[in-house]
Amino acid sequence: MLTSRVPAAVDGLLAVLRAAPGLADVTVVDGPPALNLTDRRLLFVGWQPGGETAVSLAQTFNGAGARTRDETFQIAGYIEVRAGDKDMQARRREVFAILGEIETALRATTEAPEAPTLGGAVLWAHLTAGDLSQAQAEGSIAGLAFTVTCQARI
Incomplete structure (x- = not known):
């Protein structure tokens, strides 16, 4: 019996990206x-710096009769860009450009109609959170921890 859509969703997210x-x-x-x-x-899927959790999930019964369950989960992700210069503005713009590409990849298109469902693994998936970090260490580094939230039925 299928107990979670998490493994298929992570695999689907990796394939989409x-x-x-x-x-x-x-x-x-x-x-x-x-x-x-x-x-x-x-771009890391299922990992964020300092985080122990790759995916956080919760399940509830869909309705009376307990025949199906709804599952909501958040997949952790992290984008990192670095360069040997001190141009933090360029790194910040670059990390948000990559985030924009992730959001675009999760939208349905003629070429990828199943993108928001991660290839049929979930009912839908979308970006829901992000945290920017910046550092100067032998160059400039910008990181963006993000969350892809999914809704599934099992």
């Missing part, structure tokens, strides 16, 4: 970072 033309030059990572990542434009 990896197929998005606007994210072709961004490295999409499943889960936490590995050591020695040298890419300057990274």
Whole structure:
């Protein structure tokens, strides 16, 4: 018996993001970072710095009779861009441009009608939160922790 749509939704989100033309030059990572990542434009699915939770979920019965359940969950994500210069404005604009590409990738289009459902894994998915961080350390770094909230029926 199916107990959660979380695994299929995370896989679907990764597939949608990896197929998005606007994210072709961004490295999409499943889960936490590995050591020695040298890419300057990274997008993590199921991980945020300092966070222990990849996905947070809650379920309730859909209605009387307890035949189906509604599941709501939030998938953690993080975007990081870095460069060797001190141009924080450029990093900030770049990280929000990537966030915009994520939002675009989650919208239904003629080419990707199933994008908001993450390939049929959920009823819908959308961006719902974000937190910007910035640092100067051997160059400029901007990070944006974001949340994709999903609604599913199981």
